[in-house]
Amino acid sequence: MTVAPRTLTPRDANLIILPAKYAADFRALCARNPVPCPLLGMTEPGNPMVPEHLAKDCDIRTDAPAYNVYKEGKLVATKSDILDEWQDDSVGALVGCSFSFEAALIAGGLTPRQIEISRNVPMYKTMVPLAAAGVFTGHMVVSMRPYPPSAIERVRDLTRPFVRAHGEPVAWGAAGAAALGIDDLKGQRPDFGGVSAVHEGEVPVYWGCGVTPQLVVMDSKLPEVVMGHAPGHMLILDMRDEEVCA
Amino acid sequence: MTVAPRTLTPRDANLIILPAKYAADFRALCARNPVPCPLLGMTEPGNPMVPEHLAKDCDIRTDAPAYNVYKEGKLVATKSDILDEWQDDSVGALVGCSFSFEAALIAGGLTPRQIEISRNVPMYKTMVPLAAAGVFTGHMVVSMRPYPPSAIERVRDLTRPFVRAHGEPVAWGAAGAAALGIDDLKGQRPDFGGVSAVHEGEVPVYWGCGVTPQLVVMDSKLPEVVMGHAPGHMLILDMRDEEVCA
Numbered sequence: 495m496t497v498a499p500r501t502l503t504p505r506d507a508n509l510i511i512l513p514a515k516y517a518a519d520f521r522a523l524c525a526r527n528p529v530p531c532p533l534l535g536m537t538e539p540g541n542p543m544v545p546e547h548l549a550k551d552c553d554i555r556t557d558a559p560a561y562n563v564y565k566e567g568k569l570v571a572t573k574s575d576i577l578d579e580w581q582d583d584s585v586g587a588l589v590g591c592s593f594s595f596e597a598a599l600i601a602g603g604l605t606p607r608q609i610e611i612s613r614n615v616p617m618y619k620t621m622v623p624l625a626a627a628g629v630f631t632g633h634m635v636v637s638m639r640p641y642p643p644s645a646i647e648r649v650r651d652l653t654r655p656f657v658r659a660h661g662e663p664v665a666w667g668a669a670g671a672a673a674l675g676i677d678d679l680k681g682q683r684p685d686f687g688g689v690s691a692v693h694e695g696e697v698p699v700y701w702g703c704g705v706t707p708q709l710v711v712m713d714s715k716l717p718e719v720v721m722g723h724a725p726g727h728m729l730i731l732d733m734r735d736e737e738v739c740a
Numbered sequence: 741m742t743v744a745p746r747t748l749t750p751r752d753a754n755l756i757i758l759p760a761k762y763a764a765d766f767r768a769l770c771a772r773n774p775v776p777c778p779l780l781g782m783t784e785p786g787n788p789m790v791p792e793h794l795a796k797d798c799d800i801r802t803d804a805p806a807y808n809v810y811k812e813g814k815l816v817a818t819k820s821d822i823l824d825e826w827q828d829d830s831v832g833a834l835v836g837c838s839f840s841f842e843a844a845l846i847a848g849g850l851t852p853r854q855i856e857i858s859r860n861v862p863m864y865k866t867m868v869p870l871a872a873a874g875v876f877t878g879h880m881v882v883s884m885r886p887y888p889p890s891a892i893e894r895v896r897d898l899t900r901p902f903v904r905a906h907g908e909p910v911a912w913g914a915a916g917a918a919a920l921g922i923d924d925l926k927g928q929r930p931d932f933g934g935v936s937a938v939h940e941g942e943v944p945v946y947w948g949c950g951v952t953p954q955l956v957v958m959d960s961k962l963p964e965v966v967m968g969h970a971p972g973h974m975l976i977l978d979m980r981d982e983e984v985c986a
Contacts, residue, residue, distance in 0.1 A: 522900070522907075522908075526774065526775050526907065527775075528771070528774065529772050529773075621919070622868055622869060623868060623911055623916075623919040623920065625775040625907075625948065626908065626909065627908065628896075628900075628908075650874075654874075657771065661768075662872065663872065664871040664872060665872060670869075673867070674869065
């Protein structure tokens, strides 16, 4: 099993900012659904600095390239910083991202298709219900990368160590797609992200996706302002592999 | 939120005994699916003693009331001890049980129906796929207890702290049953356990169930001998509430 060398590496993270009163429920959502919602850490209420072990001098109000601001589940603004939206009780949640394991796939000669064709990874909202947690519930979102069946065990081995970045695939192939409620084996109709190109002799392989908790929070239609990184504009942390891998 | 007092309490645990070579995959199965598979602990290969913090002087070969022995997923024997089946590389996995939170429901005036009618809890195999982990995959099993909709938030609050005993319900009501793929709202056709009695004005409430990992291991049809407690004859641990609750 190949594990990336244990050094400090820039890693994308999903960012969600909530009122502190929802922090315990969000933490429980992640604890109960760790594959789609791998919680890397949370900030203290009102303190915008990322915990030191995840990144040094990282201010979640300014250090993502772009932010979306939501109210009652609706996008109300996109901003380059959220200094004026920040509240005394704001809490930031940092959720792992599959980009962390893609370097291992590339190093293993199994470059994800969407990187080869310079697109965003295709993502699907599944019919798999999350384990409910307080005010939060919803369905798992997955990302999809096509591989030949002969490569699947190697793909599983390469991504398995990244336990706080979704780890090994949740399902694959036609049976996996059916179990997830996805009827798009060729990657042509994703719910989010880019259209893929599943070649002859390949099958879709599905991983838990960090869009899951964002969608859950949006769908919960909280009356208070909720913020997140704008799609594709994630927060970059400086994390040791130990923080991401088993 | 009511939490049971933090004292040493006898607690039922599900027991699964595997060859050591499957221990890492089983541990990953539990880490990736903690709601149906809350791993309390594992024994060292070849050492039949339960870790001290879970129970003192507890030998997993002799201290459950009855054992089932499986080969290639088939039941081959039921025994009162497994001294003669034990191998140098046998590993025991201890998985939390919903019995742990039922005392809290009773104390809260919300006695589970199956206790009132002296039956086993009804259990269902759902269509919710588990996140695959090495050789192990399968579907979530849930237990069901009926409650009036007005009691559900209280039921959720009472069981939420028991994070290593399935915690709060995963889903409830007609929508929850549909999401899980269960078409038996009245509790008359469970896949395992006893028939329930869902009264007028009540809805089914579903929790993750520790039968899940047992079913996964049986369904994986490992060629080696696998053992478990016989249904209803669990291992009793002496666990502090801290070991079970958040």
